[in-house]
Amino acid sequence: MASCAVxxxxxxxxxxxxxxxxxxxxxYADGVYADYYFNGHEEIKxxxxxxxxxxxxxxxxxxxxxxxxxxxxxxxxxxxxxLLDCIVLxxxxxxxxxxxxxxxxxxxxxxxxxxxxxxxxxFDRQDIVHGFDGMENIALCPAIKRQRSAADCERPLxxxxxxxxxxxxxxxxxxxxxxxESIIKSEMKLGLSTHCYHELARACFFRPSYIALGPVFHxxxxxxxxKPQGLQLLRQWVQCSGLPVVGIGGIDASNIxxxxxxxxxxxxxxxxxxxxxxxxxxxxxxxxxxxxx
Numbered sequence: 001m002a003s004c005a006v007x008x009x010x011x012x013x014x015x016x017x018x019x020x021x022x023x024x025x026x027x028y029a030d031g032v033y034a035d036y037y038f039n040g041h042e043e044i045k046x047x048x049x050x051x052x053x054x055x056x057x058x059x060x061x062x063x064x065x066x067x068x069x070x071x072x073x074x075x076x077x078x079x080x081x082x083l084l085d086c087i088v089l090x091x092x093x094x095x096x097x098x099x100x101x102x103x104x105x106x107x108x109x110x111x112x113x114x115x116x117x118x119x120x121x122x123f124d125r126q127d128i129v130h131g132f133d134g135m136e137n138i139a140l141c142p143a144i145k146r147q148r149s150a151a152d153c154e155r156p157l158x159x160x161x162x163x164x165x166x167x168x169x170x171x172x173x174x175x176x177x178x179x180x181e182s183i184i185k186s187e188m189k190l191g192l193s194t195h196c197y198h199e200l201a202r203a204c205f206f207r208p209s210y211i212a213l214g215p216v217f218h219x220x221x222x223x224x225x226x227k228p229q230g231l232q233l234l235r236q237w238v239q240c241s242g243l244p245v246v247g248i249g250g251i252d253a254s255n256i257x258x259x260x261x262x263x264x265x266x267x268x269x270x271x272x273x274x275x276x277x278x279x280x281x282x283x284x285x286x287x288x289x290x291x292x293x
Contacts, residue, residue, distance in 0.1 A: 007124075009023070014038050028053070043122050075230075085197040088119065133187070156168075
């Protein structure tokens, strides 16, 4: 439950200062803390485990360190994404320091999942306890062929439920307004897209069946506001998310082995199949490559 007094103080402080406001230790229950962050556009609740309350100096030092050491290596093309990533990473680093680690021990690409932070949009947002069933084997299936109206295209989740789909994959914008109760009742699996740290933190809040990270490599299938993530970041997602991870973006027969070798639970491809002279043979080749790892 949100701390109403702290939430109001955060809003009032932003209103008077016109600056971003961060309230540490805003909530605590059963070993889980929550901080409040307000940038004037969105109320963000950062949920995490920590050995004790975090002092403001530790958090401030952590944020300065992250900005100085991580901002230059960001995969985000939009600075708003990069700065919010710094908030998430600083919270994780502060938790590590509170547990006895030092700044010198911190490695951006070797973050302990124990300190990973989850993000909820809204100070009043209740934590999701149970989440969704884990990912099972997923295969290519033929699409349902029928005439679809423009209205249908605006309600893909409704169609997935109506036709008894095994699962549904949603983007970051979609999940904020999706009817989660309907997905849970339908017993569908839920997959969520992620492209940076704050999106991973948002996805983990919902405890989905799996998360996707992309683009792992350069891709022409979609115009992205993120640079290729690379294998280091994909490995980190596997290590710290605590969820099945699917790699997507630029994956083909030449590099699928390096992706699967990181411990991902699956890969998603488009051009590797649609651009092949023999799509069926391409699928079989990718399946063999995945199974050989």
